[in-house]
Amino acid sequence: MANASDLMTSSASLPRQRRRAVPVVVVTSAAVLALIALAGLLAPWIAPHGYAEQDLLNRLAPPVFLDGSWDYPLGTDNLGRDLLSRLLYGIRTSVLIALTATVLGFVFGTTLGFLAALRRGVVEEGVMMLADVQAAIPTLILALAVLAFVGNSLGILIVLVALDGWERYARLARAQVLAAKESGYVAAMQVIGAPGWRLALVHILPNVLGALVVQATLNFPGTIMLETALSFFGLGVQPPETSLGQMLGTGRNYLLGAWWIAVLPGTVIFVTTLAACLLGDWLRDRIDPTLERP
Amino acid sequence: MRQLLLSRGIRAALTLFLCLVLAFVILRLSGDPMMALVPGEVPPVLLDEYRVRWGLDRPLPEQFLRYVLAAMRGDFGLSLIDGRPAIELVTERIGATLKLGLASLLLALVIGLPAGTYAALNRDKLGDRLVMSTAIFGYAMPNFFLGLLMILLFALQLRLLPSSGYGTPAHLVLPALTLGTALAAKLARFTRTSVLDVLGQPHVRTARGKRLSGFAVLIRHVLPNAAIPVITFLGFEIGLLIGGAVVTETVFGWPGIGQLLVMSVTRRDLAVVQAIVLMIALAIVVVNLLVDLSYGRIDPRVRGTHGKRV
Numbered sequence: 018m019a020n021a022s023d024l025m026t027s028s029a030s031l032p033r034q035r036r037r038a039v040p041v042v043v044v045t046s047a048a049v050l051a052l053i054a055l056a057g058l059l060a061p062w063i064a065p066h067g068y069a070e071q072d073l074l075n076r077l078a079p080p081v082f083l084d085g086s087w088d089y090p091l092g093t094d095n096l097g098r099d100l101l102s103r104l105l106y107g108i109r110t111s112v113l114i115a116l117t118a119t120v121l122g123f124v125f126g127t128t129l130g131f132l133a134a135l136r137r138g139v140v141e142e143g144v145m146m147l148a149d150v151q152a153a154i155p156t157l158i159l160a161l162a163v164l165a166f167v168g169n170s171l172g173i174l175i176v177l178v179a180l181d182g183w184e185r186y187a188r189l190a191r192a193q194v195l196a197a198k199e200s201g202y203v204a205a206m207q208v209i210g211a212p213g214w215r216l217a218l219v220h221i222l223p224n225v226l227g228a229l230v231v232q233a234t235l236n237f238p239g240t241i242m243l244e245t246a247l248s249f250f251g252l253g254v255q256p257p258e259t260s261l262g263q264m265l266g267t268g269r270n271y272l273l274g275a276w277w278i279a280v281l282p283g284t285v286i287f288v289t290t291l292a293a294c295l296l297g298d299w300l301r302d303r304i305d306p307t308l309e310r311p
Numbered sequence: 312m313r314q315l316l317l318s319r320g321i322r323a324a325l326t327l328f329l330c331l332v333l334a335f336v337i338l339r340l341s342g343d344p345m346m347a348l349v350p351g352e353v354p355p356v357l358l359d360e361y362r363v364r365w366g367l368d369r370p371l372p373e374q375f376l377r378y379v380l381a382a383m384r385g386d387f388g389l390s391l392i393d394g395r396p397a398i399e400l401v402t403e404r405i406g407a408t409l410k411l412g413l414a415s416l417l418l419a420l421v422i423g424l425p426a427g428t429y430a431a432l433n434r435d436k437l438g439d440r441l442v443m444s445t446a447i448f449g450y451a452m453p454n455f456f457l458g459l460l461m462i463l464l465f466a467l468q469l470r471l472l473p474s475s476g477y478g479t480p481a482h483l484v485l486p487a488l489t490l491g492t493a494l495a496a497k498l499a500r501f502t503r504t505s506v507l508d509v510l511g512q513p514h515v516r517t518a519r520g521k522r523l524s525g526f527a528v529l530i531r532h533v534l535p536n537a538a539i540p541v542i543t544f545l546g547f548e549i550g551l552l553i554g555g556a557v558v559t560e561t562v563f564g565w566p567g568i569g570q571l572l573v574m575s576v577t578r579r580d581l582a583v584v585q586a587i588v589l590m591i592a593l594a595i596v597v598v599n600l601l602v603d604l605s606y607g608r609i610d611p612r613v614r615g616t617h618g619k620r621v
Contacts, residue, residue, distance in 0.1 A: 149326045150333065152547075153592045153599075155554035158572070165576040165584045166337050242453045246558055249455050250573050265456065269562075272463055280463070283456035291451035298447070 043299045046292035053289055057109035064102035065090070069257040072097035077275045094264075094278050095271060103259050107282060110260040111248075112289075114171075115240045118178035122240075123233050126183035130190025131217055134198070144191070148184035156181040156243055164252050174253055178244050182236040189232050193225035227304050234297035238290035245286050261286050316604060323600045328379075330592040334585055335378055382589065388582035390575075397582040401568060401590055407477060408567030411486055411560065412552055416545075418491035419498050424541075426495075427502025428534070434507065442499060449496030454555050458489040458562035475564035486563040490555045494548060501544045505537040512536075539609055546602030553591055 056063070072093065080092040080100070091100040133144040151159075160177040167173060194217070197203055206216050245262030247253035249269075254260035261282040268279025369377070381387070387397040430442040465485060466474035476482050509515060510533060518532045557569035564570070568587055575583040 146325065146329060149322070150329045152550070153326050153330060153595045154333075154588065155550040155591070155595075157554040157557060158588055158591055161557070161572060161576045162334075162584050162588045163337060165579055166581060238451055245453060246455055249558075250561065250577075252573075252576060262455075265459070269459060272459065273467055276463055276467075279459050283453075283459060286453055287451065287456060290453065291448065294447055294451040 040299065042295055046295040046299075049288060049292040050296065053108060053285070053292075054112060056105055057112045060102075060105035060109040064099075064105045066099035066102040068098065068103045068106040068259050070098060070102075072099075077271065077278075079275070080277055080281075083277070091281055092275070092277055094267060094275075100264075100278065100281060103264055104261075104281060104285060107259045107261040107264050108285060110254055110258060111241065111244055111262065111286075114175055114178055114244045114254075114260070115237065118175050118181070118244070119233055119237055119240055121175065121179035122181065122183040122236075123186055123229065125179065126186025127190045127229055129183075130187040131194055131222075133187065134191045134194035135213060135217055141191070144187060148187050151180065151184040157246060160243065160247055161250075161252065164247070169252065169255060171254075174244070174247070177247075178240055181240055181243050182232075185232060185236065186229060189229060190225065193228055194221055197221045197224055231297065231300045231304050234293065234300050237297065238293045241286065241290055241293070319600055319603045323596045326596050327593060330589060330596075331379055331382055332375075334589055335375055338581070338585065387586035387589070390583050391580040392575075392578060392583075397580075397586040400571060400583055401586050404566060404568050404571050407565060408556055408560070408569060410483070411490060411565055411567060412556055414483055414487035415491035415494065415552065415555075418487055419494035422491075422495040423498025424502055427499040428506050428529075428537075430499065430503045431506035431510065432529075439503075443503070446496040446499045449492045450500070452492065454489050454493055455558045455562055457492060458485070458559060461485045461489055462562070475562075477564075477566050482563075482565075486559050486565050489562070490552070490559045493555060494552060497548060497551075498541070498544070502537065502541055505540045505544075506533060508540075509533045509536045535609075539606070542602055542605065542609065546599045549598045550595055553595070 075093050076097040078089050078093040081090050089099050129144045133141040248260045248262030249266040254263050264282040265279050271278050385398045390397050426442050430439040433439045462474045465472045473482050518528045560567045560569035561573045572587045
């Protein structure tokens with residue numbers, strides 16, 4: 018991923034001639050995402066309590082801003098578990114799943130797209146048919162079905178979330194590679210006898226990676242939402258582990274007396290998806306010349 | 312045109328067939344399919360009888376063939392919970408889901424189309440920025456959270472609307488708002504792009520050059536052309552609507568297919584899950600086929616090119 022982000026920045030800053038300042042909104046979004054990632058990363062060290070630690074005498078305690086105590090800054094849930102700690106661990110789980118799934122889906126879809134464009138024929142038809150099937154079944158529905166039939170585990174959950182959007186990477190990669198094959202530099206490489214794989218990995222990939230990374234950024238909010246929706250139904254991350262969606266699902270039963278149990282994780286999810294959307298939009302406008310002035 | 316119809320039809324049928332294959336494979340992955348198809352505790356003798364009846368004692372290719380034929384007749388086995396045919400449980404709930412889906416789609420159209428057109432016509436002005444910032448909020452908001460916020464605000468705090476249930480028009484308001492918001496936001500963004508694309512084209516400049524009024528240019532030249540990509544977009548987003556319906560129905564206790572799906576997954580009522588997944592795939596494929604075919608009606612260019620080739 019480190020490699021990909023390097024390439025992303027280098028191709029994103031290609032049209033230097035008319036470079037504009039990065040808008041405040043975008044800087045803020047990036048900062049918010051970094052903060053959220055950091056909070057998840059450091060959860061075991063900064064959380065004041067364990068995420069499964071119960072304090073049954075202090076159930077449904079209000080947060081500080083509603084005259085709660087500093088022992089539980091954001092209050093407690095129905096089992097007296099500290100919401101701040103659960104939120105931090107929930108971020109850790111949700112972001113980990115979303116990131117892993119994004120990388121998996123990206124690699125899977127891009128590989129298939131490359132194969133389709135380079136091999137053509139039966140391979141291409143096969144990949145495009147698979148993409149059609151994926152598009153005919155919304156990922157949420159597919160994930161629900163597989164969870165019902167095959168059962169649940171963290172690995173299965175990640176794979177299911179990774180399925181969200183692979184077909185978009187595949188279509189985009191195929192289109193980009195087909196376009197690249199028409200361009201002069203690829204023809205030149207072919208003339209001097211570069212092998213196909215080298216052409217694909219060393220010459221075409223870096224040129225099409227920018228658009229694919231933008232696609233990944235645009236896809237990320239949906240990935241977060243998919244995992245949180247599954248956990249919200251109680252079908253994703255299972256207790257005692259926690260995730261943002263699962264907290265929201267629990268909080269749903271206590272809306273009347275303790276609304277913060279649902280609203281806190283919900284707000285974190287919303288802020289994350291919003292920041293990712295804003296960042297993705299900006300990246301797309303910068304990188305795609307046809308959309309530069311939408 | 313006939314060729315277009317044929318090739319799209321074949322593609323749609325092939326996609327559906329692959330969905331069936333996928334469902335068959337997943338069903339077999341889950342272990343003994345009898346567990347999925349027979350309700351509750353059944354004596355072993357009866358199990359064997361069912362096995363013969365559904366041909367589960369036959370070789371796999373034959374089983375698959377029987378499975379496909381049964382699916383075509385709408386036979387997906389019996390529900391684990393009440394022993395009725397799975398397809399019956401699904402069909403009796405289709406009405407509720409359609410009602411919610413159509414209300415949300417209507418809401419999205421009524422908000423999204425004018426908002427997007429307005430933003431495009433006032434590009435980079437204050438109005439455009441306001442519309443587009445609002446849209447990104449609507450688009451980034453997960454619908455399960457939006458639903459909870461609506462319940463919290465309108466049902467629990469203001470006590471204006473019911474938080475869940477089905478029947479009166481008042482019950483429809485919050486679910487339709489929840490489901491329609493994301494689509495309205497996406498539609499507004501897409502409409503804006505689409506209208507801007509058309510505004511930049513030479514034929515619009517010609518129309519303006521003819522001294523047609525701004526309104527006439529908009530109605531006669533811009534909007535009809537901008538509508539074509541918007542319709543494709545709506546076809547693609549039918550999946551978003553269905554996925555959203557699953558969430559929304561669960562949050563608001565709306566007795567549709569989505570709620571049934573989540574309930575059936577929780578109870579591992581596999582026959583019903585399978586029936587719903589295949590019905591949804593069918594709906595999406597059919598909608599997209601209709602969208603493809605509607606091009607010929609809306610866009611004479613498509614009709615023309617294909618006509619010549621035939």
